[in-house]
Amino acid sequence: MKIVFSIVVVLILAVTLQSFNQNFDLKASIVRGKSVYNTQCASCHMEEGNGIEGVFPTLIKSDYFADKNRLVKVVTTGLRGPIVVNGVNYDGEMPATDLTDEQVADVLNYVRNSWGNKAKAVLPSEIQQAKKAVTKDYKAY
Numbered sequence: 001m002k003i004v005f006s007i008v009v010v011l012i013l014a015v016t017l018q019s020f021n022q023n024f025d026l027k028a029s030i031v032r033g034k035s036v037y038n039t040q041c042a043s044c045h046m047e048e049g050n051g052i053e054g055v056f057p058t059l060i061k062s063d064y065f066a067d068k069n070r071l072v073k074v075v076t077t078g079l080r081g082p083i084v085v086n087g088v089n090y091d092g093e094m095p096a097t098d099l100t101d102e103q104v105a106d107v108l109n110y111v112r113n114s115w116g117n118k119a120k121a122v123l124p125s126e127i128q129q130a131k132k133a134v135t136k137d138y139k140a141y
């Protein structure tokens, strides 16, 4: 009887852990993403995400956010050449980063859900695929 009971407990535990694993915790990711942002991005895009007009583009309601794959590429591989963000022209250079897939997802979850932005979670498991996807108007650094 004791053995049957133990087996049942172990099974319940396994099933519970499994379902936790599948529920990505967006809030925790945003918290981690904030510290990635403040150390890796804020020097150019500013702590409040507003950038410097004409030099470092804003991340607040940026129309550049529409394409998630392109966003992943910008954050991993960098970006250079002329772009227009919310009607303002930029022709600068953003260097590549060496963030892990989890850090990329975290920092994107932070910027996509701060300063009035709102978006669904980006998962670490999506990053490698997004880097390979075909995207319009993208020039790596």
Ligand code: HEC
Binding pocket: 037, 040, 041, 042, 043, 044, 045, 055, 056, 057, 058, 059, 062, 063, 064, 065, 071, 074, 075, 079, 080, 081, 082, 083, 085, 090, 091, 092, 093, 094, 095, 097, 107, 108, 111
């Ligand atoms: C050294 C300065 C610098 C750093 C650090 C930097 N960026 Fe950028 N970023 C730029 C510049 C400059 C551009 C525009 C490049 C161009 O004109 O082609 C840009 C463009 C972007 C864009 C696309 C345009 C927009 O405003 O939506 C996003 C998104 C972005 N950066 C996010 C980030 C994130 C997230 C980080 C941190 C992981 C980061 N950047 C770090 C300078 C920087």
